[in-house]
Amino acid sequence: MAHREPADHYAEYYVISVAAELAGMHAQTLRTYDRMGLVTPKRTRGGGRRYSPRDIELLRRIQTLSQDDGVNLAGIKEILALTRANEQLRQENEALRQQLQAKEHAASRNTGELVHVPRSTAVVMWQPRRRRNAESS
Numbered sequence: 536m537a538h539r540e541p542a543d544h545y546a547e548y549y550v551i552s553v554a555a556e557l558a559g560m561h562a563q564t565l566r567t568y569d570r571m572g573l574v575t576p577k578r579t580r581g582g583g584r585r586y587s588p589r590d591i592e593l594l595r596r597i598q599t600l601s602q603d604d605g606v607n608l609a610g611i612k613e614i615l616a617l618t619r620a621n622e623q624l625r626q627e628n629e630a631l632r633q634q635l636q637a638k639e640h641a642a643s644r645n646t647g648e649l650v651h652v653p654r655s656t657a658v659v660m661w662q663p664r665r666r667r668n669a670e671s672s
Contacts, residue, residue: 547588548577554586558594565594573597573612 554576555562568574569584574593576584586594593615600606600614 548585549587549591551576551584551586554584554591554594557591558598560594560598568594568597571608571612573608573615 549557551562551565555565558565565574565576565584565586569576574586574590574597576586576590579585597611597615600611601608606614
């Protein structure tokens with residue numbers, strides 16, 4: 536059973552029984568993964584879990600890491616956290632690259648004149664003037 540979100544975009548969400556079937560797992564396993572924080576599905580107002588296609592892919596990845604690679608759940612949790620952090624850093628890196636490219640492009644279009652300004656090594660010490668008192672004049 537797919538649920539359509541009434542937002543600007545439409546996304547599919549599946550009830551836990553369908554998500555479990557699509558991921559090839561038992562529904563209780565999905566509940567356990569939710570409690571552990573491995574997969575955090577959306578919730579309905581009544582508290583029912585709703586899994587996105589991305590959640591299903593994540594469940595399949597967890598299953599592969601567990602069954603095929605022999606990684607325990609604590610290890611899987613760490614792998615997923617590092618994967619999320621890596622993805623966030625990649626996105627930040629891409630955004631910074633785009634900003635740099637835009638600034639380089641703007642700088643290359645600048646037609647101003649460059650003028651050499653010699654560097655000064657002089658040191659000047661500033662002292663405020665002393666106020667003269669009206670009575671001492």
